[in-house]
Amino acid sequence: MSNAAPLTILGGLLVRxxxxxxxxxxxxxxxxxxxxxxxxxxxxxDVVVQAKGxxxxxxxxxxxVFAIDKPACHFGGITRAALMPDQNPPLDHPARVRFAxxxxxxxxxxxxxxxxxxxxxxxxxxxxxxxxxxxAKAVSTGRRWIGDSGAMLRLLRYAAMLGMVxxxxxxxxxxxxxxxxxxxxIATRLGLSAAPAEAEALAIAxxxxxxxxxxxxxxxxxxxxxxxxxLVRAAxxxxxxxxxxxxxxxxxxxxxxxxxxxxxxxLSPPLRSEADRRAVIAAIGDxxxxxxxxxxxxxGPEDKRLPFADAEPGMAGAETLLALTLTLVRDxxxxxxxxxxxxxxxxxxxxxVNAGVLAVGAEADIALIEPxxxxxxxxxxxxxxxxxxxxxxxxxxxxxxxxxKGGVRVR
Amino acid sequence: MTSPDNxxxxxxxxxxxxxxxxxxxxxxxxxxxxxxxxxxxxxxxEQWVALNxxxxxxxxxxxxxxxxxxxxxNSTRTLLSFEIAGKxxxxxxxxxxxxxxxxxxxxxxxxxxxxxxxxxxxAIVIRHASSGAVRLIADKxxxxxxxxxxxxHEHPTQALLDALTLRHALRARGGSGEIAGLTVTICGDILHxxxxxxxxxxxxxxxxxVRVCAPPALMPAEVEAMGVTAFHDFDAALAGADVVMxxxxxxxxxxxxxxxxxxxxxxxxxxxxxxxxxxRPGCLxxxxxxxxxxxxxxxxxxxxxxTSLITAQVEMGVAIRMACxxxxxRRARGxxxxxxxxxxxxxxxxxxxxx
Numbered sequence: 031m032s033n034a035a036p037l038t039i040l041g042g043l044l045v046r047x048x049x050x051x052x053x054x055x056x057x058x059x060x061x062x063x064x065x066x067x068x069x070x071x072x073x074x075x076d077v078v079v080q081a082k083g084x085x086x087x088x089x090x091x092x093x094x095v096f097a098i099d100k101p102a103c104h105f106g107g108i109t110r111a112a113l114m115p116d117q118n119p120p121l122d123h124p125a126r127v128r129f130a131x132x133x134x135x136x137x138x139x140x141x142x143x144x145x146x147x148x149x150x151x152x153x154x155x156x157x158x159x160x161x162x163x164x165x166a167k168a169v170s171t172g173r174r175w176i177g178d179s180g181a182m183l184r185l186l187r188y189a190a191m192l193g194m195v196x197x198x199x200x201x202x203x204x205x206x207x208x209x210x211x212x213x214x215x216i217a218t219r220l221g222l223s224a225a226p227a228e229a230e231a232l233a234i235a236x237x238x239x240x241x242x243x244x245x246x247x248x249x250x251x252x253x254x255x256x257x258x259x260x261l262v263r264a265a266x267x268x269x270x271x272x273x274x275x276x277x278x279x280x281x282x283x284x285x286x287x288x289x290x291x292x293x294x295x296x297l298s299p300p301l302r303s304e305a306d307r308r309a310v311i312a313a314i315g316d317x318x319x320x321x322x323x324x325x326x327x328x329x330g331p332e333d334k335r336l337p338f339a340d341a342e343p344g345m346a347g348a349e350t351l352l353a354l355t356l357t358l359v360r361d362x363x364x365x366x367x368x369x370x371x372x373x374x375x376x377x378x379x380x381x382x383v384n385a386g387v388l389a390v391g392a393e394a395d396i397a398l399i400e401p402x403x404x405x406x407x408x409x410x411x412x413x414x415x416x417x418x419x420x421x422x423x424x425x426x427x428x429x430x431x432x433x434x435k436g437g438v439r440v441r
Numbered sequence: 442m443t444s445p446d447n448x449x450x451x452x453x454x455x456x457x458x459x460x461x462x463x464x465x466x467x468x469x470x471x472x473x474x475x476x477x478x479x480x481x482x483x484x485x486x487e488q489w490v491a492l493n494x495x496x497x498x499x500x501x502x503x504x505x506x507x508x509x510x511x512x513x514x515n516s517t518r519t520l521l522s523f524e525i526a527g528k529x530x531x532x533x534x535x536x537x538x539x540x541x542x543x544x545x546x547x548x549x550x551x552x553x554x555x556x557x558x559x560x561x562x563x564a565i566v567i568r569h570a571s572s573g574a575v576r577l578i579a580d581k582x583x584x585x586x587x588x589x590x591x592x593x594h595e596h597p598t599q600a601l602l603d604a605l606t607l608r609h610a611l612r613a614r615g616g617s618g619e620i621a622g623l624t625v626t627i628c629g630d631i632l633h634x635x636x637x638x639x640x641x642x643x644x645x646x647x648x649x650x651v652r653v654c655a656p657p658a659l660m661p662a663e664v665e666a667m668g669v670t671a672f673h674d675f676d677a678a679l680a681g682a683d684v685v686m687x688x689x690x691x692x693x694x695x696x697x698x699x700x701x702x703x704x705x706x707x708x709x710x711x712x713x714x715x716x717x718x719x720x721r722p723g724c725l726x727x728x729x730x731x732x733x734x735x736x737x738x739x740x741x742x743x744x745x746x747x748t749s750l751i752t753a754q755v756e757m758g759v760a761i762r763m764a765c766x767x768x769x770x771r772r773a774r775g776x777x778x779x780x781x782x783x784x785x786x787x788x789x790x791x792x793x794x795x796x
């Protein structure tokens with residue numbers, strides 16, 4: 031597929047599937063795919079890159095962005111991004127899916143997620159099979175819950191028949207309607223409309239039950255509470271094909287971060303209590319959480335420089351996804367190999383794409399990473415189309431120094 | 442220009458000197474204010490209580506200054522109170538009545554703030570339906586901002602006027618006027634009430650024991666973290682109370698059904714004479730207004746002379762707002778000890794502005 035010269039990366043530390051710690055080695059890619067790994071040498075005509083001890087890792091597969099933002103993705107080491115159907119208009123039509131699937135090529139592959147229902151309104155099912163054939167890699171309920179249990183069951187059965195994963199948003203909207211924060215001391219002090227954190231567990235309990243009835247493959251895009259995680263953990267223990275994701279915001283910040291009415295901390299689902307934040311970290315450590323995604327949603331001042339309740343939810347997260355996940359490696363929560371399963375391997379297999387791992391025959395989507403290189407997040411100096419990061423001024427470590435998509439350098 | 446001022450002399454030794462007595466640029470909330478800063482504002486208001494009781498109710502402290510009352514949410518009494526306060530201090534007062542909808546259609550809140558700022562107001566008083574909106578504007582303008590109520594968040598001048606009203610009522614009974622040690626029961630729609638939040642903060646800071654009472658649906662989560670005791674049973678909440686503050690049911694803020702009906706609400710939470718008898722003898726009754734007579738409070742309680750402070754609250758409202766306007770414009774007026782940039786960086790509203 032690629033006309034580019036073969037690529038050889040030498041002198042790196044390879045992050046390979048199934049191995050907790052990276053080991054020294056090189057990688058060779060030709061025709062867009064990895065052809066050799068380990069103790070290799072360059073061949074005549076190869077483009078040779080000296081990694082100089084940097085990590086050689088799979089390019090990140092970001093399971094859930096709200097905008098196609100190439101500079102931010104490339105900064106963050108993301109080579110593939112699943113595009114949420116919450117677009118304007120929503121991705122509920124095959125033509126829009128087809129267009130979105132082409133929109134990032136060649137240097138960022140966008141995998142559109144088909145809207146589960148027309149207009150994401152949670153009522154009539156959208157043309158999921160046609161969207162699948164137009165390039166949709168999974169079905170998503172968007173940033174909302176399907177309140178009608180009958181509609182959700184029909185969706186899960188249909189998606190199971192088509193062999194597509196359903197990516198659900200887990201908040202019972204009977205409780206969360208109008209809420210912009212999690213009920214608790216902070217929301218009470220700020221006078222913000224709030225919903226109990228249990229809204230998440232309620233939604234998860236129902237959706238797991240329905241998925242079991244339907245025999246469907248269900249992924250919760252974000253599970254952010256101890257109660258919700260316990261349900262996912264129990265479902266996995268029973269052998270159900272249920273997986274869960276989270277964004278770095280929910281393991282890095284609690285609702286205290288919004289205490290100054292900081293609209294950059296207005297997220298969906300909202301930030302939770304400190305106890306829930308710790309539960310998320312524990313769930314990443316014990317394998318309950320399978321995916322860490324950026325939820326990248328760049329929003330300018332017209333959406334964010336508003337009173338908290340009037341501001342749009344969402345954060346610019348693509349640039350900080352890797353560095354914040356590496357804090358979990360630094361803190362001993364997970365080994366390095368696991369970090370890239372969460373960031374690349376698992377999301378790729380969920381989407382059914384041949385990427386996300388360093389393996390012979392896989393797409394040569396490769397990131398060179400200096401995992402301890404320090405930098406400071408700054409909302410004023412971001413590559414994203416808007417700087418709405420809740421991590422402004424946070425010192426972090428881990429920087430992408432080179433990025434290859436299909437064996438071709440993109441950064 | 443510096444005008445001769447006797448304030449410093451008046452409270453000699455009771456408060457830190459000059460602007461250290463009140464180092465905040467604006468009044469965005471009670472949160473972040475110290476006990477002595479609240480007492481300072483209350484003491485400052487006393488002179489205005491006295492002035493307002495004279496036939497000639499006019500001072501010239503703010504002569505030549507422009508105050509804009511920007512009300513993005515409907516208000517009658519608070520707007521009137523701020524307007525009278527400004528005018529009695531000699532300021533030029535302008536009222537901007539921006540209905541929420543027209544602002545939403547057109548320019549953003551920030552643009553409105555920049556417009557007000559460009560008109561070189563010396564103080565801006567803001568009411569807005571959204572929690573945090575006043576803070577947002579305050580970060581964008583150069584002059585002091587006074588919060589006249591933002592969503593369910595805070596209504597600081599209401600809490601201050603309630604404290605001043607209580608102090609006067611207690612003194613009229615021969616007491617010291619100390620709020621510390623009182624048991625105050627706040628009953629009603631705590632969830633949607635900015636008055637409740639500001640009063641909880643002010644009364645606990647001043648040393649009172651505060652109880653809040655509401656049906657579960659109208660009680661905010663973890664309200665105990667604010668230092669209060671929560672009750673669902675009004676009779677229990679009233680037992681031993683020195684003061685009871687009734688809140689209005691804020692139907693306009695309710696999405697969904699919170700109570701079955703007004704008469705059922707009255708049955709459980711209405712302040713009747715019989716209920717009042719369960720409180721400590723001589724219990725004082727307050728209500729921020731406007732009242733729903735026959736719902737949260739019976740007329741024979743609201744009009745009970747010597748017990749109901751409801752009209753006194755309105756009177757004290759003007760005085761406390763005069764005090765806030767006068768104190769907060771001292772920097773701009775160059776009052777001795779209140780020179781600009783005296784405020785330390787750690788003052789809460791400062792730290793927020795640069796964050």
